[in-house]
Amino acid sequence: MDFDFSFAEQTLFKDIQDRIKGYIEGKNLEIQDSCKVEDALAILGKTPYLKLGLDTPDGFGGTSLMGAMETLAALSPSLYLSVEMSTRLFGSLVAMWGSDEQKKQWLAPLMKGQFLGAVALSEDALNVDNDPLKTIGVQNGDFLNITGDKTYVVNGPVADRIAVAGLMNGRLALFIIEHGTDGLVAGEPFSTLGYEGVAISRISLNKCRISMDRVIGPFEDFDALDTLRLWENQILLGASLGLMRAAFESARDYAKTHRSGGKPIIAYQEVAFKLSEMLTLLQTSQLFAYRTAWALETSPKEAQSLMWCAKVFCTEAAEKVSGYSLQILAGSGFISGNPSEIAYRCAKYGQIAGTSTEISRVKIGDAALGYR
Ligand SMILES: Cc1cc2nc3c(=O)[nH]c(=O)nc-3n(C[C@H](O)[C@H](O)[C@H](O)COP(=O)(O)OP(=O)(O)OC[C@H]3O[C@@H](n4cnc5c(N)ncnc54)[C@H](O)[C@@H]3O)c2cc1C
Incomplete structure (x- = not known):
């Protein structure tokens, strides 16, 4: 087993370090509501960082991603969490389960840092292991009406798109909901113990209507x-x-x-x-x-x-x-x-x-x- 990072990996880590250090200079991203990630995403989009794990460039792999994650998290935990819940979590679910059309629409801009995503799984009293999701999508022709509440969503108030886990005819699906869609209400950002710079909130969905081409799944199982x-x-x-x-x-x-x-x-x-x-x-x-x-x-x-x-x-x-x-x-x-x-x-x-x-x-x- 080779424990050394390659020259390309070390160059990437240094690149992230230099660019983000320059971006952070003079700012405090760790106080409430301070972490506006759009500019940072655009900076990271100029490096291979946002592609790792999604469309990994040759010469990089899982350990390169972990090294890049460690580098960014050491510089700004809030920026890191916001970027990762968007690029890696939202991005990975599109890369893994999205249709070709969905990938074309969302993945390429995400890897260039052109929009911010969020993923909403957690609900009140939900233990993913043994409680059914209470968020439900009901199909009506080419559309789906979604109703439910999600307790904690990183990037919730500011995300351009949120992937919401819910049930469709009893089967798990992920609903991609755009910011500003009728029926989607993001709560005020919480004041939190840590990661204060990230906007984290509840989101509520009240007959939130999306077209069926915004649905990933439904899946066979959970x-x-x-x-x-x-x-x-x-x-x-x-x-x-x-x-x-x-x-x-x-x-x-x-x-x-x-x-x-x-x-x-x-x-x-x-x-x-x-x-x-x-x-x-x-x-x-x-x-x-x-x-x-x-x-x-x-x-x-x-x-x-x-x-x-x-x-x-x-x-x-x-x-x-x-x-x-x-x-x-x-x-x-x-x-x-x-x-x-x-x-x-x-x-x-x-x-x-x-x-x-x-x-x-x-x-x-x-x-x-x-x-x-
Ligand atoms: C700041 C913040 C941001 C978050 N962002 C997101 C997000 O972006 N998207 C998202 O989907 N979720 C998010 N979450 C939710 C998070 O991932 C956890 O799933 C959630 O906080 C845990 O649920 P709970 O707080 O209701 O704890 P509970 O599930 O109620 O657990 C309470 C306690 O009981 C223990 N417990 C529960 N079940 C068991 C069991 N079966 N066996 C043993 N012990 C058990 C737990 O370990 C814990 O100590 C966020 C949470 C926080 C605090």
């Missing part, structure tokens, strides 16, 4: 929901790596330069031990996440349970690493707006969203016993 959760988990893995990297680098640099008691705090063994624990967790998480990304391409059956294991490990590691980082920065870490504080607040989301830590553990146990 397996597509598992696949969507798998992709969401992949996004959260990339986020965890980025948060850890930003938190580690911030604490390392601070420990070398900040003086307390007459010496740089790195001289205190307790501080150095925290940094070594952080680096160990970061590197272990990287190995786990990259192995999972590789398995997603080469061995999809194995990838599912590997993903649950990796997600539990990496998202818990992100909370630990960002907590240690904040502890090293101490007073200055507690003041809003530094990478440690931002990472600390964002880390929890990874354990809640996608397949939660608790549900992942149940699934890992089942997989270990051969039930899955």
